[in-house]
Amino acid sequence: MRRALTAGTAVALVGGAAMWVVSTAGAQGGGTVEVEGKYSGAPVLEKLKVNKDTEQCGTETVIEKVVVGSNKGLAYAVVSAPGAKGATKTKTVIDQHGCKFVPHVVAMPPGEVELKNSDGILHNIHTYSTANPPINKAQPKFKKTMTEKFEKPEIIKLTCDVHSWMIGWVAVTPGVAAVTDKDGVAKLENVPAGKQKIQVWHETLGKQEKDVDVKAGATTKISFEMKSK
Numbered sequence: 712m713r714r715a716l717t718a719g720t721a722v723a724l725v726g727g728a729a730m731w732v733v734s735t736a737g738a739q740g741g742g743t744v745e746v747e748g749k750y751s752g753a754p755v756l757e758k759l760k761v762n763k764d765t766e767q768c769g770t771e772t773v774i775e776k777v778v779v780g781s782n783k784g785l786a787y788a789v790v791s792a793p794g795a796k797g798a799t800k801t802k803t804v805i806d807q808h809g810c811k812f813v814p815h816v817v818a819m820p821p822g823e824v825e826l827k828n829s830d831g832i833l834h835n836i837h838t839y840s841t842a843n844p845p846i847n848k849a850q851p852k853f854k855k856t857m858t859e860k861f862e863k864p865e866i867i868k869l870t871c872d873v874h875s876w877m878i879g880w881v882a883v884t885p886g887v888a889a890v891t892d893k894d895g896v897a898k899l900e901n902v903p904a905g906k907q908k909i910q911v912w913h914e915t916l917g918k919q920e921k922d923v924d925v926k927a928g929a930t931t932k933i934s935f936e937m938k939s940k
């Protein structure tokens with residue numbers, strides 16, 4: 712009787728191990744979604760004369776509202792797969808450099824963000840948010856880094872009250888997300904195979920949603936086009 716029980720336990724363990732192997736293979740069995748954003752209109756750039764902190768800020772700046780690259784590629788669009796959970800990412804860093812937020816748009820999982828002040832002048836972090844507590848904090852010239860937390864999914868506008876033209880965006884997304892580069896391309900890695908929704912957001916052009924059928928171990932390409940409002 713005792714022997715039979717032992718044998719039964721061993722079989723169950725082997726069964727458990729086999730299932731574990733299968734589920735690991737499933738987690739790695741995602742695919743890549745390559746998203747290409749297009750905008751057929753002209754870039755929208757607002758030039759401004761600057762008369763303060765000109766040593767760091769320059770005497771003219773550009774507010775980039777719609778940035779269009781080669782082949783009509785739309786830059787700075789946030790692309791995300793809300794159905795792809797458990798995104799891991801290295802620490803998110805936003806620098807204040809040349810009196811601009813660099814990068815202009817970031818996508819990050821809920822958690823910490825490091826705000827750098829490489830200009831070495833007074834900046835001020837002022838966020839506009841509803842799900843996350845708003846931040847309105849001076850970052851004096853001697854404070855090279857500040858760490859803040861955005862724990863709730865939301866698109867947060869970042870401004871500086873010292874330099875009115877400074878605008879940045881932080882897309883806090885629980886799923887896999889990326890920002891389109893200067894040619895309008897963003898890659899979402901490790902998206903689970905099968906039908907997924909892809910959400911697109913642009914600061915002045917709005918939102919779109921696309922369906923994609925993700926193939927394990929392969930790259931699926933999709934595109935979207937945004938129009939001026």
Ligand SMILES: [Cu+2]
Nearest residue numbers: 834871873874
């Ligand atoms: Cu500033």
